[in-house]
Amino acid sequence: MMADLRELYQETILDHSKRPRNFHEIPHPDASAVGHNPLCGDRVTVFLRLSDGVLADVAFVGQGCAISKASASLMTDAVKGKTKAQAHELFEKFRRMVTGRPGDPVDTPSLGKLAVLSGVCEFPVRVKCASLPWHTLEAAIEAKKEIVSLE
Amino acid sequence: MAKPAKMLLNVPAIKADFPILQRKVRDRRLVYLDSAATSQKPKQVIEATTDFYSRYNANVHRAIYELGEEATREYEGAREKIAAFIGARSPNEIVFTKSTTESLNLVAYGYGLKGKLQKGDEIVGTVMEHHSNHVPWHFVKDHKGAVLKYVDVNDDGTLKIEQYDELLTKRTKIVTVTLCSNVLGTINPVKEIAKRAHEVGAVCVVDAAQAAPHMPIDVQDLNADFLAFSGHKMLGPTGIGILHGKPEALEATEPLLGGGEMIREVHLGRASWNDVPYRFEGGTPNIAGAIGLGAAVDYLTNLGMEAVRTHEMEITQYALDKIGRIKGVTTYGPKDVKKKAGVLAFTIDNAHPHDVASILDVEGICVRSGHHCAQPLMERYDLPATARASFYVYNDLEDVDVLVAGIKKVQEVFA
Structure with missing residues (x-):
């Protein structure tokens, strides 16, 4: 594989896209939201169980490309047990990473496993794929009823 | 192989x-x-547009000076080339638009919405159309109460032609179909579909965006009433499209854009329109685009x-x-x-x-x-x-x- 391609499709990303974690519905969730990227047909639904402002459980279902699926899978692992504010802060850091310039320093201590998606910044058209689950999570947290649409 | x-x-x-x-x-x-x-x-197309801007840029149909005459001559010359390219009887059957999308919207608006269609009249499309040949007809449904019907596809990607037997009735006023699918590549038997449309007194509207660049088109043989395509898919610039219409079909179409160029006389509160095709070309047109498309047509004609x-x-x-x-x-x-x-x-x-x-x-x-x-x-x-x-x-x-x-x-x- 070529260098930039290896960046985009790292082993961890392929693993999470093939075997996504928390890939199920949460029955009677405290919140949920649907995200849709009409450009590529990606569709994701994020479910939340909240306990005292903490994301006690997070899960998702949907169909999409390897990047969006891996991003959703990694996201659910990363935000579980975090407060709404912490989840939002993590999204901000994640957003900075995928929209940054190739070679920018990556805040690996705070991003943890999410850092494997840093290669996305070399492929600007794929930023939406990586961000869709996060936008959908935010919508669920803010209990927005309408479908999140990234176009 | x-x-x-x-x-x-x-x-x-x-x-x-x-x-x-x-x-x-x-x-x-x-x-x-x-x-x-x-x-x-x-480069022939790129040079033709550059040449216009660097040597004879002027507005068309208005300027009483040499540059304007040259620009008009080249712009109208492009119309003649495009007419010949698709076998039209006259350059007056060729309307310059900005895209296939605009061409189809012009027909939906000017012939459907503002034209003779009545509530309950039927428009027959197909499920394999591009969005640009779906959505304009939704407008006609929403604003005029037209009924939309669709011919389905077979699993092999061809149209279920036999469905026209049932779908075409005396209520059918417009039959619209793509000459070539942008997903499946299917080439549809448009000549036959146009004939069927005419048998029930409907007009046939053809989306030729994927066909005009890739295969010979003879509008007289196809005998459809309207045919739309784009310049940018056939080696030409973006922002230039074509609507071909039979003279009687264009005469029955109301303009989409009011403004300069498309009028004969304007008074306060009323105006009379210019002749076809100019009545559909309100505003300064994409002159460089038309000239570039003319060069693209030359290039394709040269290849055959x-x-x-x-x-x-x-x-x-x-x-x-x-x-x-x-x-x-x-x-x-x-x-x-x-x-x-x-x-x-x-x-x-x-x-x-x-x-x-x-x-x-x-x-x-x-x-x-x-x-x-x-x-x-x-x-x-x-x-x-x-x-x-x-x-x-x-x-x-x-x-x-x-x-x-x-x-x-x-x-x-x-x-």
Whole structure:
């Protein structure tokens, strides 16, 4: 594989896209939201169980490309047990990473496993794929009823 | 399948005419397989538009000076070339618009919405249309109470022609169909469909955006009432489109844009209109675009549209054989190249089309991925998305070989 391609499709990303974690519905969730990227047909639904402002459980279902699926899978692992504010802060850091310039320093201590998606910044058209689950999570947290649409 | 010894078109010479094909993408040779979205432009077209801006830029039909006369002559000359290209009886049957989309909207608005259609009148389309031949008719339904009906597709990507027996009635006023599907490549029997439309007293509206660039079109033989296509998919600039209409069909169409150029006389509160086709060209037109499209038509005419079609059939056959044989790859649309243009939609098991396009991009290959502005068709086949390769005069069998190698790379990544 070529260098930039290896960046985009790292082993961890392929693993999470093939075997996504928390890939199920949460029955009677405290919140949920649907995200849709009409450009590529990606569709994701994020479910939340909240306990005292903490994301006690997070899960998702949907169909999409390897990047969006891996991003959703990694996201659910990363935000579980975090407060709404912490989840939002993590999204901000994640957003900075995928929209940054190739070679920018990556805040690996705070991003943890999410850092494997840093290669996305070399492929600007794929930023939406990586961000869709996060936008959908935010919508669920803010209990927005309408479908999140990234176009 | 063995490669034919020599292709009909001199592709190396053609490639040399396209400056963009000399560039590299991610350090690879650019293999452009997305001409169904937009074609690349030969230097002859680029020079024709530059020439207009650098030598005789002036507004058309108004200026009483040499520059204006030259601009008008070239602009109207382009109209004549386009008329000849599709076998129109007169340049007056050619309306310049900005795109196929605008052409189809002009018909939906001017003939459907503002024209003679009554509440309950029926419009028959198909499920394989591009969004630009769906949504304008939704407007006619929503604002005029027209009833929309659709011909379905077979699993092999052809139209269920027999459904016209039932769908066409004396209430049918408009029958609209694409000459060539932008996803499946299916070439539809439009001549027959137009005949059927006329038998019930309807007009036939044809979306030729994917056909005009790739095969000979004779509007008199097809005998449709309106036919729309775009410049940018046939080597021409963006922002220029064509609506061909039979004189009586254009006369029955109200203008979409009011303003300069399209009028004969204007008084406070009322105006009379210019003749067809000028009444549809309100505002300063895309003069450079029209002139560029004229140069594109010259280029294609020089190659010969029969030769273009034969060339693309050869490539498509080769691609169907090569790609269709890869295990884990599914192709969509007719397998018989006599019924199919150079458009090949495909999916790879366990790989989302978006990932396919990204991996191919790294190899320097441009393909489209997504729903191709044909969501009703994608729903019909229960596909969220596909990848799509499309071919044109500057592609050769080697480009297909590069694509095949790229597809195998995708399979390695997602093995």
